[in-house]
Amino acid sequence: MIPPDQGNNATDQVERLIALLAKLPGMGRRSARRAALRLLRDPAGLMLPLADAMRSTAEAVRPCRLCGNLDTVDPCRICTDPNRDQEVLCVVEGVADLWALERARVHRGLYHVLGGVLSALSGVGPEDLRVDPLLARVSDGHVREVILALPATVDGATTAHYLHDRLRPTGASVTRLAQGVPMGGALDVMDDGTLAAALKARRPA
Amino acid sequence: MIPPDQGNNATDQVERLIALLAKLPGMGRRSARRAALRLLRDPAGLMLPLADAMRSTAEAVRPCRLCGNLDTVDPCRICTDPNRDQEVLCVVEGVADLWALERARVHRGLYHVLGGVLSALSGVGPEDLRVDPLLARVSDGHVREVILALPATVDGATTAHYLHDRLRPTGASVTRLAQGVPMGGALDVMDDGTLAAALKARRPA
Structure with missing residues (x-):
């Protein structure tokens, strides 16, 4: 492990931002760094609005007690x-x-x-x-x-x-839900399970 | 265009969060939605800390007047x-x-x-x-x-x-910077330009 401020001049603050961004699904260390740079390039237009949107959403949105939405x-x-x-x-x-x-x-x-x-x-x-x-x-x-x-x-x-x-x-x-071939799905790329289910559940044309 | 509150029950607030997340590099509409859900699932552990990290970074980090870092x-x-x-x-x-x-x-x-x-x-x-x-x-x-x-x-x-x-x-x-074959680079997957540059700049072994 290279300490952040030795191997990298990005401040601890930026390192922390990158570490948090990297927790988002689909984000790795490298893409989190790119995202952090994008944010740093536009503080007023993107980083602050996004921070505000997160804060207000975190405070306002909760699960529905009935359905869980x-x-x-x-x-x-x-x-x-x-x-x-x-x-x-x-x-x-x-x-x-x-x-x-x-x-x-x-x-x-x-x-x-x-x-x-x-x-x-x-x-x-x-x-x-x-x-x-x-x-x-x-x-x-x-x-x-x-x-x-x-x-x-x-x-x-x-x-x-x-x-x-x-x-x-x-x-x-x-x-x-019914199982079968999805809309627009070409048969030759479907997996066997899908084809079997679709054939078994066939209906009059 | 389907209005957000018609085609999607996500609130306007969540829609706005998704729209902002989608501006990050490598994020599409779909991955922004997944990221928003991940944030919504952990407001205290991820969404608020990330919001705070963005706000404080936006306020603290600026370009160096000498080098641009x-x-x-x-x-x-x-x-x-x-x-x-x-x-x-x-x-x-x-x-x-x-x-x-x-x-x-x-x-x-x-x-x-x-x-x-x-x-x-x-x-x-x-x-x-x-x-x-x-x-x-x-x-x-x-x-x-x-x-x-x-x-x-x-x-x-x-x-x-x-x-x-x-x-x-x-x-x-x-x-x-020198041009040539990168470390660990297999020759058969290198592009012609790299091979040409590496050969031209060859050095005594």
């Missing part, structure tokens, strides 16, 4: 939107997936953010996820359908199975 | 370091290159940050770069050698030629 109000604007179907609940792994579905504007019901998926390997059990709050919401009796929009991975499928079992007593119908 | 003091710590050779000046395109040379600990003289290279295509002329301050520094008579550590590109070579011409009257010796 992130918003400046709690319950969030989705949960309190009278135009949304309160009887259909879409279960997602995280907020990123909720945002993706909202961008696609395909789901007009409510959401439930699980906060992860079950994983024996990573030691994630049901108690680590927002499973009990989900059961409580569905047991209220207002929910007609629970859509499991979990990742198409082994852990995602395990979690869907588990939730299906736990949700059975509530009487709500439990559905899953 | 970024530091919290002006003149910077390199320019005022009595252990460095005041008679050797290394000319670099930007602060990133200065940092790279400092990390390698190979130059014990001073620096001069040009702020770019000449480019007919991008319309960058000598008046856009810190050329006059360089000539003033060298004309003082204290500078024995000017090392042109400019990028090994057409624009970098053009700039080096131009600076060599302008520096001739000062009497200082002007040198350039």
Whole structure:
């Protein structure tokens, strides 16, 4: 380890900024340095506005107590939107997936953010996820359908199975996203699992 | 264009944060969203410290009036370091290159940050770069050698030629970085220009 102020004349302050930027996903040490330089080149136009946006967002945004979505109000604007179907609940792994579905504007019901998926390997059990709050919401009796929009991975499928079992007593119908060839997907680059799933779930043309 | 609060339930505040993050080099819209989520997941541990680091850095760090390096003091710590050779000046395109040379600990003289290279295509002329301050520094008579550590590109070579011409009257010796095969570089993946330069500049083994 070369001490920052020996191998590098960047001040401790800049080093600290780089270290924090490097914690962002997709950022390595090298790209964090480039980002720091970009910020240093435009303090008034980028660095201070970004600092302010982070501070005010950190202070304003919190998880919704009902669904786990992130918003400046709690319950969030989705949960309190009278135009949304309160009887259909879409279960997602995280907020990123909720945002993706909202961008696609395909789901007009409510959401439930699980906060992860079950994983024996990573030691994630049901108690680590927002499973009990989900059961409580569905047991209220207002929910007609629970859509499991979990990742198409082994852990995602395990979690869907588990939730299906736990949700059975509530009487709500439990559905899953269809699996198949994605839009625009060329068959020759699809993996075998996708092709098998797409063939198995084939429908009349 | 889908309005942020229609196609996406992320608040305007989060949208603004994402838009600012997307301005960082190497960040696209998608990775900025992932970065925003990572920040939102850890407000106290990452988002607020990063906001503070940006604010304090923006307020503290400024370009050195002598060499153009970024530091919290002006003149910077390199320019005022009595252990460095005041008679050797290394000319670099930007602060990133200065940092790279400092990390390698190979130059014990001073620096001069040009702020770019000449480019007919991008319309960058000598008046856009810190050329006059360089000539003033060298004309003082204290500078024995000017090392042109400019990028090994057409624009970098053009700039080096131009600076060599302008520096001739000062009497200082002007040198350039050697070109050749980089350390650990396999010959079969080198481009022709590098191989040609390395062969031309061959030395006794």
